[in-house]
Amino acid sequence: xxxxxxxxxxxxxxxxxxxxxxxxxxxxxxxxxxxxxxxxxxxxxxxxxxxxxxxxxxxxxxxxxxxxxxxxxxxxxxxxxxxxxxxxxxxxxxxxxxxxxxxxxxxxxxxxxxxxxxxxxxxxxxxxxxxxxxxxxxxxxxxxxxxxxxxxxxxxxxxxxxxxxxxxxxxxxxxxxxxxxxxxxxxxxxxxxxxxxxxxxxxxxxxxxxxxxxxxxxxxxxxxxxxxxxxxxxxxxxxxxxxxxxxxxxxxxxxxxxxxxxxxxxxxxxxxxxxxxxxxxxxxxxxxxxxxxxxxxxxxxxxxxxxxxxxxxxxxxxxxxxxxxxxxxxxxxxxxxxxxxxxxxxxxxxxxxxxxxxxxxxxxxxxxxxxxxxxxxxxxxxxxxxxxxxxxxxxxxxxxxxxxxxxxxxxxxxxxxxxxxxxxxxxxxxxxxxxxxxxxxxxxxxxxxxxxxxxxxxxxxxxxxxxxxxxxxxxxxxxxxxxxxxxxxxxxxxxxxxxxxxxxxxxxxxxxxxxxxxxxxxxxxxxxxxxxxxxxxxxxxxxxxxxxxxxxxxxxxxxxxxxxxxxxxxxxxxxxxxxxxxxxxxxxxxxxxxxxxxxxxxxxxxxxxxxxxxxxxxxxxxxxxxxxxxxxxxxxxxxxxx
Ligand code: PRX
Numbered sequence: 001x002x003x004x005x006x007x008x009x010x011x012x013x014x015x016x017x018x019x020x021x022x023x024x025x026x027x028x029x030x031x032x033x034x035x036x037x038x039x040x041x042x043x044x045x046x047x048x049x050x051x052x053x054x055x056x057x058x059x060x061x062x063x064x065x066x067x068x069x070x071x072x073x074x075x076x077x078x079x080x081x082x083x084x085x086x087x088x089x090x091x092x093x094x095x096x097x098x099x100x101x102x103x104x105x106x107x108x109x110x111x112x113x114x115x116x117x118x119x120x121x122x123x124x125x126x127x128x129x130x131x132x133x134x135x136x137x138x139x140x141x142x143x144x145x146x147x148x149x150x151x152x153x154x155x156x157x158x159x160x161x162x163x164x165x166x167x168x169x170x171x172x173x174x175x176x177x178x179x180x181x182x183x184x185x186x187x188x189x190x191x192x193x194x195x196x197x198x199x200x201x202x203x204x205x206x207x208x209x210x211x212x213x214x215x216x217x218x219x220x221x222x223x224x225x226x227x228x229x230x231x232x233x234x235x236x237x238x239x240x241x242x243x244x245x246x247x248x249x250x251x252x253x254x255x256x257x258x259x260x261x262x263x264x265x266x267x268x269x270x271x272x273x274x275x276x277x278x279x280x281x282x283x284x285x286x287x288x289x290x291x292x293x294x295x296x297x298x299x300x301x302x303x304x305x306x307x308x309x310x311x312x313x314x315x316x317x318x319x320x321x322x323x324x325x326x327x328x329x330x331x332x333x334x335x336x337x338x339x340x341x342x343x344x345x346x347x348x349x350x351x352x353x354x355x356x357x358x359x360x361x362x363x364x365x366x367x368x369x370x371x372x373x374x375x376x377x378x379x380x381x382x383x384x385x386x387x388x389x390x391x392x393x394x395x396x397x398x399x400x401x402x403x404x405x406x407x408x409x410x411x412x413x414x415x416x417x418x419x420x421x422x423x424x425x426x427x428x429x430x431x432x433x434x435x436x437x438x439x440x441x442x443x444x445x446x447x448x449x450x451x452x453x454x455x456x457x458x459x460x461x462x463x464x465x466x467x468x469x470x471x472x473x474x475x476x477x478x479x480x481x482x483x484x485x486x487x488x489x490x491x492x493x494x495x496x497x498x499x500x501x502x503x504x505x506x507x508x509x510x511x512x513x514x515x516x517x518x519x520x521x522x523x524x525x526x527x528x529x530x531x532x533x534x535x536x537x538x539x540x541x542x543x544x545x546x547x548x549x550x551x552x553x554x555x556x557x558x559x560x561x562x563x564x565x566x567x568x569x570x571x572x573x574x575x576x577x578x579x580x581x582x583x584x585x586x587x588x589x590x591x592x593x594x595x596x597x598x599x600x601x602x603x604x605x606x607x608x609x610x611x612x613x614x615x616x617x618x619x620x621x622x623x624x625x626x627x628x629x630x631x632x633x634x635x636x637x638x639x640x641x642x
Contacts, residue, residue, distance in 0.1 A: 023426025034440035069278035076248035078155035081319035101330025121152035122246035132157030141190035157249035164306025172206030189221035200225040253277030267533030271477030282418035282471030287317030301353040348377035355523035382408035385523030393432035417471030519548035557591040598632035
């Protein structure tokens with residue numbers, strides 16, 4: 001497809017005629033129409049996009065801090081993602097194409113294959129005693145069994161809690177304990193950079209002191225594992241003789257579909273709750289419109305299923321649309337840096353959705369590596385998870401997309417369930433570092449600390465206005481106080497995103513990063529408090545403060561300032577880093593541990609992390625006269641200089 005960009009200003013791209021012609025949405029009047037009556041707008045989308053067993057009585061009910069969508073409506077998520085397609089020509093259409101890291105044959109699951117597998121696992125889970133409303137833990141690498149597990153849970157009305165396979169056993173234990181899951185689905189091992197990771201060993205460790213009674217184990221890598229008869233069950237044995245049909249449970253629109261833990265400002269991750277009806281509707285329509293998803297597309301979102309991006313765009317969104325999606329188990333640059341390009345070329349990927357960190361990583365390599373491959377199948381390029389810098393945006397646009405594909409920079413959060421702010425392919429504009437407009441039927445504003453709406457160009461806090469998008473969280477698992485405190489306390493009737501932003505006169509938002517103590521490390525969300533909690537538990541540590549330092553590729557990396565109880569012993573930095581890996585996982589590893597004697601504090605003993613951050617990046621620290629210990633600043637400066 002040739003694209004003639006309509007350019008009115010430098011680096012502001014508007015869709016070509018071809019893009020507009022193909023797009024599901026190309027008339028910007030949709031924004032106005034939706035805004036006139038957002039509730040009616042979503043009701044129409046709910047009717048068109050999803051099959052209901054019973055229609056809802058009330059479209060939207062709001063009693064803040066809670067709200068409900070499609071009240072009284074009955075449906076099943078798995079039925080919508082799988083069963084609907086097997087009565088159409090899509091029965092033998094590829095649903096999931098799985099690419100292994102090296103050496104093995106790929107796997108292709110058609111919708112009919114997926115249907116069979118999901119039904120069998122649903123019955124197997126039933127036979128293990130899983131019932132509607134129970135929580136099932138899923139600790140799997142990126143293999144089709146992960147999606148099958150999620151869908152089987154949805155089919156029988158169980159709530160899935162996916163735990164990223166690179167999270168540590170401690171992180172798994174925390175989640176299993178919180179949710180009181182009785183069944184865990186995991187595998188023997190998986191490949192990462194050519195090595196087998198023994199996931200079962202990690203799972204065995206993580207489920208100690210939890211309520212897990214049964215473990216379903218996928219045979220993936222064939223490595224040796226420990227086995228406890230009566231507790232552990234091979235997936236293939238359980239499903240071999242299982243009945244081939246399991247009737248989908250009739251679920252209420254507001255029944256919880258899944259819990260997904262994410263980092264907040266406290267030391268422990270919180271369980272975000274997502275509903276069935278509202279979530280699915282946002283997943284369906286955002287997948288369709290943002291990526292302009294058509295039947296002939298090959299959709300590749302590189303996220304792991306352990307993140308919200310994986311839930312919505314590597315499982316529910318594309319499957320609800322009957323799309324074909326690709327998943328790749330391995331590392332992006334293994335065995336060589338152009339592995340992802342090779343995969344795009346091999347399968348003719350048309351929609352590619354990844355994080356700015358990955359783009360920056362590729363940008364670092366020789367552009368010839370990209371040019372070596374035929375990437376002409378690409379139609380839509382998209383990003384998520386962190387702000388994208390102009391250089392990365394332009395490189396993605398020019399080198400990967402060969403200036404043919406729009407860049408869809410999608411802003412959203414674990415809490416929002418689906419994308420909320422981005423340009424639509426047939427409408428635009430596509431501007432480096434600018435995400436775009438609120439998705440039709442939703443509204444966002446930028447406010448100052450007092451809650452006044454800020455004019456275009458002024459930076460402030462991003463909020464969402466009522467009616468809240470259908471896919472928004474329905475609470476924090478077992479913690480209504482936190483739910484209120486984090487999202488609603490600050491602005492009352494507006495959802496506080498904890499992100500900074502400003503908007504232009506046309507209503508396009510530019511996101512400027514988190515305004516709380518949450519970091520985005522390679523697009524992964526990590527709270528400084530989580531790291532501090534782990535580090536201060538070490539016997540040698542008296543106090544610790546973690547701050548995010550800008551990083552060329554990862555966006556941000558954690559740096560820990562530590563006060564010791566005793567003299568520094570050799571190897572302590574490594575030991576502390578190891579503790580973080582053990583308790584959270586390698587993604588949270590501090591890039592540096594700096595030992596100091598004092599930390600800048602207010603008179604009420606609050607550590608001022610802003611000062612530490614400014615010292616790290618060599619910026620002025622501002623007024624320090626109100627500190628209890630202003631002399632600490634010079635001392636830290638001297639240590640950093642060294
Ligand atoms: O700070 C924003 C950033 O990621 C945060 C949400 O992280 P998480 O819950 O892990 O979900 C990430 C995937 C949806 C947001 O509060 N963020 C996400 N997308 C963007 C972004 N920042 C700037 N631009 C984006 N496109």
